[in-house]
Amino acid sequence: MSTAEHTADAPAILxxxxxxxxxxxxxxGHGRSFSWxxxxxxxxxxxxxxxxxxxxxxxxxxxxxxxxxGLTYLVSTGVxxxxxxxxxxxxxxxxxxxxxxxxxxxxxxxxxxxxxxRQKWRTSINRAAEAMTIFAVVCAxxxxxxxxxxxxxxxxxxxxxxxxxxxxxxxxxRSPLEWxxxxxxxxxxxxxxxxxxxxxxxxxxxRDRFYxxxxxxxxxxxxxxxxxxxxxxxxxxxxxxxxxxxxxxxxPLVLSVHTIVSFDFAVSLIPGWHTTIFPPYFVAGAIFSGFxxxxxxMLPLRAVYKLEDLITQYHIDCMCKITLATGTIVxxxxxxxxxxxxxGANPNESFAFINRAFGHYAWAYWIMISxxxxxxxxxxxxxxxxxxxxxxxxxxxVNVGMWFERFVIIVTSLARDYLPSSWGYYSPSIVEIxxxxxxxxxxxxxxxxxxxxxxxxxxxxxxxxxxxGDPHSGADGHH
Numbered sequence: 001m002s003t004a005e006h007t008a009d010a011p012a013i014l015x016x017x018x019x020x021x022x023x024x025x026x027x028x029g030h031g032r033s034f035s036w037x038x039x040x041x042x043x044x045x046x047x048x049x050x051x052x053x054x055x056x057x058x059x060x061x062x063x064x065x066x067x068x069x070g071l072t073y074l075v076s077t078g079v080x081x082x083x084x085x086x087x088x089x090x091x092x093x094x095x096x097x098x099x100x101x102x103x104x105x106x107x108x109x110x111x112x113x114x115x116x117x118r119q120k121w122r123t124s125i126n127r128a129a130e131a132m133t134i135f136a137v138v139c140a141x142x143x144x145x146x147x148x149x150x151x152x153x154x155x156x157x158x159x160x161x162x163x164x165x166x167x168x169x170x171x172x173x174r175s176p177l178e179w180x181x182x183x184x185x186x187x188x189x190x191x192x193x194x195x196x197x198x199x200x201x202x203x204x205x206x207r208d209r210f211y212x213x214x215x216x217x218x219x220x221x222x223x224x225x226x227x228x229x230x231x232x233x234x235x236x237x238x239x240x241x242x243x244x245x246x247x248x249x250x251x252p253l254v255l256s257v258h259t260i261v262s263f264d265f266a267v268s269l270i271p272g273w274h275t276t277i278f279p280p281y282f283v284a285g286a287i288f289s290g291f292x293x294x295x296x297x298m299l300p301l302r303a304v305y306k307l308e309d310l311i312t313q314y315h316i317d318c319m320c321k322i323t324l325a326t327g328t329i330v331x332x333x334x335x336x337x338x339x340x341x342x343x344g345a346n347p348n349e350s351f352a353f354i355n356r357a358f359g360h361y362a363w364a365y366w367i368m369i370s371x372x373x374x375x376x377x378x379x380x381x382x383x384x385x386x387x388x389x390x391x392x393x394x395x396x397x398v399n400v401g402m403w404f405e406r407f408v409i410i411v412t413s414l415a416r417d418y419l420p421s422s423w424g425y426y427s428p429s430i431v432e433i434x435x436x437x438x439x440x441x442x443x444x445x446x447x448x449x450x451x452x453x454x455x456x457x458x459x460x461x462x463x464x465x466x467x468x469g470d471p472h473s474g475a476d477g478h479h
Contacts, residue, residue, distance in 0.1 A: 371401020
């Protein structure tokens with residue numbers, strides 16, 4: 001065929017080929033208007049406090065008191081009230097620290113990375129996930145400070161924090177334990193800023209609504225934190241710039257924080273820890289457990305507050321698929337650990353992993369495998385993802401499995417190290433058990449206060465993903 005003939009035929013061929021246009025997912029169901037979104041989100045705060053909230057708050061406060069009592073008893077008596085001892089000097093304290101830091105990762109990922117990637121489905125869940133991040137960091141920070149026993153030495157003379165002191169004793173800045181202090185404190189600070197900046201337009205809406213309703217006290221308080229927001233073009237321009245800058249700062253933090261947490265183990269010479277796979281493995285595991293917790297929290301909220309039009313089946317599908325992907329990565333990492341131990345031809349490494357699977361802590365290892373490798377594979381099936389009750393149960397299994405992962409990594413490696421003469425078996429004390437479960441109460445108290453007094457979803461971002469929020473759609477929405 002000549003070039004001329006080919007050129008002449010091209011338009012006819014192109015007219016026959018009609019590329020498929022994939023329908024965009026509906027992110028706000030039933031074509032809800034702007035005013036409906038505002039009333040729905042603000043109504044949660046403006047309505048009378050429901051009875052279930054008071055019951056949950058009372059139970060959470062009671063459980064949180066376990067942590068307060070446990071830490072008070074620890075400081076007054078000594079760290080010996082916990083069950084760890086030589087050779088297992090890291091036990092539930094560091095297990096819980098890594099667990100809670102991992103829980104907080106999904107919030108920053110949803111807020112920062114999905115924001116930069118223009119994933120609009122994040123809008124319904126990012127506010128609650130950011131709050132979850134902050135509260136999880138609060139729970140995590142308890143353990144590395146208190147596990148030293150004499151907390152005043154950890155804080156005041158500068159064992160962890162670089163405060164000048166009379167003895168000129170400074171931290172070992174080459175230690176990953178010190179890197180942790182800077183990483184977690186930076187992560188917490190940026191997470192709070194990111195969360196607060198996103199709240200400002202919604203706080204201004206609440207300020208104006210309470211002022212119109214005659215509640216001057218609450219109007220003043222919300223207005224104080226809204227910092228004079230008026231919704232002008234200049235305000236929105238500065239807001240969006242600040243939000244994107246914080247998203248850019250937060251993105252490397254998602255990867256770096258749990259990478260540095262993994263260095264606590266990876267830079268040591270303990271069999272089972274000394275491996276280069278830990279940084280990506282820990283990051284994937286943190287995102288995995290974080291999304292598990294987001295599902296655990298958001299599905300009950302969706303049911304209680306009738307938010308099915310804002311947290312649609314599409315949102316649940318997306319979260320399940322990310323959980324499936326990261327869970328598969330974690331399962332791959334488990335297999336690679338055995339391969340690396342075999343390929344490295346180090347008998348101590350090989351023993352460490354065989355001991356994990358078939359030794360004294362085999363029960364913990366197989367709970368971890370069942371929850372982290374087998375459970376997420378159920379999300380391949382659409383019928384499973386469509387069953388919200390089943391998704392909620394599976395999300396709890398995910399978090400149970402990730403706690404056992406940290407337990408297996410830390411305890412089994414220390415219980416059987418190089419010297420058989422120093423081998424031991426660790427069992428937690430009742431003080432450790434109550435202190436840990438009390439942190440779920442601390443987390444729940446903070447989260448219940450959040451959903452009662454602050455908007456659980458960003459109203460402006462929700463309106464932007466509706467059809468009427470698109471100036472080219474031709475749809476009409478009422479403010």
